[in-house]
Amino acid sequence: MNTPSRHLAITLQPPDKQLLQNLCGPLDENLRHIETHFNVAVARRGGQLRISGNAELSALAAEFLQNLYILASQPLSLEDLQQNLIEMNHRTQESTGQAIEPTEIEPKRSKSLHGHTPNQAAYLKNIQTHDVTFGIGPADTGKMYLAISAAVDTLARDEVKRIILVRPSAEKFCCLSPWELSQKITPSLRPLYDVLHDLIGFEKTTKLCKKQQIEVSPLKYLQGRTLNHAFIVMDEAQNTTPQEMKMFLTRIGVGTKAVITGDINRINLPAGEKSGLVEARQVLTGVSGLAFTDFSADDVVCQPVVMRIVKAYKKHGAATP
Known part of the structure; x- marks a missing residue:
């Protein structure tokens, strides 16, 4: 049975413009990568994020964004983002036995x-x-x-x-x-x-x-x-x-x-x-x-x-x- 779609709104706490900028990246580039990884849509208005898509994946994306926000004391590079996504995928697999399905290709060095x-x-x-x-x-x-x-x-x-x-x-x-x-x-x-x-x-x-x-x-x-x-x-x-x-x-x-x-x-x-x-x-x-x-x-x-x-x-x- 297909998981229903969901619209999930979260507010990033504590309010901090620098943390928000570090998280989102230039022109919200990091948000676009997160959208791609979780197959959801993320709309931002200030520190409020609206996540749309599969209910289970939307919840995972929301959790990931909230955890990453606290860690964003410095601008996040694509490598930082990728590493955190891999770590979350491992945690999800350990707790549920399932993981967000990865691409079956090893990245080239x-x-x-x-x-x-x-x-x-x-x-x-x-x-x-x-x-x-x-x-x-x-x-x-x-x-x-x-x-x-x-x-x-x-x-x-x-x-x-x-x-x-x-x-x-x-x-x-x-x-x-x-x-x-x-x-x-x-x-x-x-x-x-x-x-x-x-x-x-x-x-x-x-x-x-x-x-x-x-x-x-x-x-x-x-x-x-x-x-x-x-x-x-x-x-x-x-x-x-x-x-x-x-x-x-x-x-x-x-x-x-x-x-x-x-x-x-x-x-x-x-x-x-x-x-x-x-x-x-x-x-x-x-x-x-x-x-x-x-x-x-x-x-x-x-x-x-x-x-x-x-x-x-x-x-x-x-x-x-």
């Missing part, structure tokens, strides 16, 4: 999530510090792989509730039957699954997809949705139209990060159709909260033998009249 080139390092920094990040450049520069790595790491830390990976390449199949659609779409989305399998394995990928914590789909199926507390990655963005790009960007909701990757030299659109990625670069440069990272051939990372093969073909092509 900071050293394992890094770039091999200066542009890759800057890209990861942009993803960390911006709501929307564009990665533009040639293939094999790590644009998609690093974006999905960051998404997996963010989900593992309970900073988001789900990962959504999309590509526009399957759009032309949208009028087929469901069975025909699955047969056409699956190969076009396979590169996204390949990265997930490499990062967390086949079994965890399958399990998280079944639980809808990871969603892999054509871009078309984001239309009409508002995506809160998610990490969204769009690959092959050079093959969006301006309308599709605008639709994607306006799906971003509360607590959501988005990364858009593409190569403007590999546009596969009908003649005369403008790329949404090209237009986005023109329209959005300088907009607050967005970042652009440009990759070049110097950022290509692959096996040495592959590099030698590419160079050999390039040399052959230059010598052939």
Whole structure:
């Protein structure tokens, strides 16, 4: 039987503006993380908090906030918040035999999530510090792989509730039957699954997809949705139209990060159709909260033998009249 929803109001005591500020974080960022962890909504008015959601989880969130408030003599970092959430989860499990279900992915250590080139390092920094990040450049520069790595790491830390990976390449199949659609779409989305399998394995990928914590789909199926507390990655963005790009960007909701990757030299659109990625670069440069990272051939990372093969073909092509 489902636990009923509940609206719970609490007043943090004793009244202290500094404690309240330390607890809530800049722009109530800590409250947003707590919302994500407990799957509740928290509204604040001064020292009064209104918590809405599942009754049991609302009560746990209220208890957590009241206990954390007393400890907030200093500003609370995300690491402090995460550690306290883990400790509460352990206490809950010991007393009730149940715990708030954690994500089944171990967070990556900071050293394992890094770039091999200066542009890759800057890209990861942009993803960390911006709501929307564009990665533009040639293939094999790590644009998609690093974006999905960051998404997996963010989900593992309970900073988001789900990962959504999309590509526009399957759009032309949208009028087929469901069975025909699955047969056409699956190969076009396979590169996204390949990265997930490499990062967390086949079994965890399958399990998280079944639980809808990871969603892999054509871009078309984001239309009409508002995506809160998610990490969204769009690959092959050079093959969006301006309308599709605008639709994607306006799906971003509360607590959501988005990364858009593409190569403007590999546009596969009908003649005369403008790329949404090209237009986005023109329209959005300088907009607050967005970042652009440009990759070049110097950022290509692959096996040495592959590099030698590419160079050999390039040399052959230059010598052939």
